[in-house]
Amino acid sequence: MLSFSRNGGLGGPPQRLGFYARVSSEEQTQGYSIDAQLRAGQQLATERGLEFTSYIEPGRSAKGEDLRRRPVFKQLLDDAEAGRLTMVAVHKLDRFSRNLRVTLEQFERLSRAGVTFVSLTENLDFSTPWGRLALAMLGALAQFYSENLGQETSKGKQERKAQGLYNGILSFGMVKGADRVPVADTTPIEIDGETTTNLDGLLLAFREAAKGRSDAEVARILNAAGYRTTGNRGRNLFSKDTVAEMLTNRFYLGELPVVEKVRGPDGKLHKVQTGWMSGKHAAVIPSDLFESVQEARARNRTNPNSVRTERQPWSLSGIAYCGSCRSKLHVQGRPIEGKRRVGCYARIQGKGCPEPSASLDWYEEQLHAYLARLVIPPDYRDRILEMYASVRRNLDPQAVDRAKLQARLERIKKLFQWGDMPEAEYLTERTEIQKQLAVLAPVDEASVKLERLAGYLRDLPLAWEHADQRQRNHIARRLFQEVWIKNQRVVAVKPQPEFKPFFDLNCPDVRTGGSDGIRTRDLSLDRAAC
Numbered sequence: 001m002l003s004f005s006r007n008g009g010l011g012g013p014p015q016r017l018g019f020y021a022r023v024s025s026e027e028q029t030q031g032y033s034i035d036a037q038l039r040a041g042q043q044l045a046t047e048r049g050l051e052f053t054s055y056i057e058p059g060r061s062a063k064g065e066d067l068r069r070r071p072v073f074k075q076l077l078d079d080a081e082a083g084r085l086t087m088v089a090v091h092k093l094d095r096f097s098r099n100l101r102v103t104l105e106q107f108e109r110l111s112r113a114g115v116t117f118v119s120l121t122e123n124l125d126f127s128t129p130w131g132r133l134a135l136a137m138l139g140a141l142a143q144f145y146s147e148n149l150g151q152e153t154s155k156g157k158q159e160r161k162a163q164g165l166y167n168g169i170l171s172f173g174m175v176k177g178a179d180r181v182p183v184a185d186t187t188p189i190e191i192d193g194e195t196t197t198n199l200d201g202l203l204l205a206f207r208e209a210a211k212g213r214s215d216a217e218v219a220r221i222l223n224a225a226g227y228r229t230t231g232n233r234g235r236n237l238f239s240k241d242t243v244a245e246m247l248t249n250r251f252y253l254g255e256l257p258v259v260e261k262v263r264g265p266d267g268k269l270h271k272v273q274t275g276w277m278s279g280k281h282a283a284v285i286p287s288d289l290f291e292s293v294q295e296a297r298a299r300n301r302t303n304p305n306s307v308r309t310e311r312q313p314w315s316l317s318g319i320a321y322c323g324s325c326r327s328k329l330h331v332q333g334r335p336i337e338g339k340r341r342v343g344c345y346a347r348i349q350g351k352g353c354p355e356p357s358a359s360l361d362w363y364e365e366q367l368h369a370y371l372a373r374l375v376i377p378p379d380y381r382d383r384i385l386e387m388y389a390s391v392r393r394n395l396d397p398q399a400v401d402r403a404k405l406q407a408r409l410e411r412i413k414k415l416f417q418w419g420d421m422p423e424a425e426y427l428t429e430r431t432e433i434q435k436q437l438a439v440l441a442p443v444d445e446a447s448v449k450l451e452r453l454a455g456y457l458r459d460l461p462l463a464w465e466h467a468d469q470r471q472r473n474h475i476a477r478r479l480f481q482e483v484w485i486k487n488q489r490v491v492a493v494k495p496q497p498e499f500k501p502f503f504d505l506n507c508p509d510v511r512t513g514g515s516d517g518i519r520t521r522d523l524s525l526d527r528a529a530c
Helices: 025-029 034-048 071-081 100-113 129-162 198-210 215-224 240-247 287-300 360-371 378-395 397-417 423-439 445-458 460-466 469-479 497-506
Strands: 002-004 016-023 051-058 087-090 116-119 174-176 182-184 189-191 194-196 255-263 269-278 320-322 329-332 341-344 480-486 489-495
Touching (some): 016 071, 034 051, 100 378, 198 215, 198 240, 360 460, 360 489, 397 423, 460 469, 489 497
Parallel strands (some): 016 087
Antiparallel strands (some): 174 182, 255 269, 329 341, 480 489
16 A cells, blocks of 8 residues: 655655555564554654655565565565655564565665665664665675575575475476475366366477477467466466477476586586486376477477577676777677677677777776775775674574574473473474574574675675676676776776765876776766776
């Protein structure tokens, strides 16, 4: 539910505070009050001289990652990105989200939109100049936290795989069974007045593909029959890509993918699927039908020897521009073929731009050398890290789960000591709790990660060295709005507003007699760079 107060006047767009208030169904029964949250938000708006807009979402949990389950929260973020809000505020940080990764990612969205954030209870105020910088940095840390989270949960996934259980979103035509083992989706659904099931749609797709239908033709047949995709992306039309993934998925044969870490040409470890293994779930597609589909798809390929390449990001994707004709720069070639080159898109299209292409490594070396001269003062680093630690303390699900398990362990110990719990039952339950505690990350692991983040802030070149292309692009976009290249040199950058003071401090706009450095104050390319 949204409500708007209309106190704006003439002389430009109103400055508006978007205040998000939420209680879950459980909290409603415990007497939590939305009115109390709103009163605190209205007082903040009055103090800051802002119009007040409330976003009220009763009966919703903030533990999950799917924002579609919180439509008012999604509307709040959409309004912020659309420029309808100046500030977003909550009474307590867990009203915003109880998932650390989601919180940091939404901080990043707000930072990109130029919207500040305030949490009243924790006294987190990102509305000051320093706060806006901290908000930008917390958004950037989302990438590192996401990777750490993946490492923390990998043990559990490996254990599930060893037991023959699946991980992730179930494929079309499958659902969780009573014992959480996947089974065929035979739930009746109505399409044009007729009853069918998603399993019927899955079988339809395989039978049509076995006849020699292309992936695109199978998609059209499924869509015409009224079937829609399932999973976390909702009910959508099938495409040739979703059909291709479905028709080659041996999960339908009762198998699970085997994923191993393989060292790539760049010297880094990458997760690569190396095969399949038997799972606990039963096959829902006959093996002869599955093999017939693979043979038909092989016949449909006009060039069996061609390799389908996946579009991959590169470090300066979306922010690199040609200094000669002002077109965007594109990366050419695939990593597996060796070093990639960067060239002007206008030249690639034959439009006469004289800018020559150059190795991507060459441009990355120039940026790396510049980052070595960019220093974030220690007091800023410390405040940013303390802010991150504060957010983590409030939202880290591992810490919450660990505290609950330890409290439960203490409770059954007292019951046993009082004689209210038999010894055998106590020992069994204690063993189970200890197993669950062992799966969670060690207590001191958070401090280890925090120290790693501190290292990245102290040494930006170190973060650049350890990052892959996707992560480098994330770092580059946090630092720069634009990177300009001319005569195979990075000749100018336009920093993000939050980082401009540091660029001005570390690289003042002075002449050096050449264009082999980077100048930060403007983008006129006819002047020397610092």
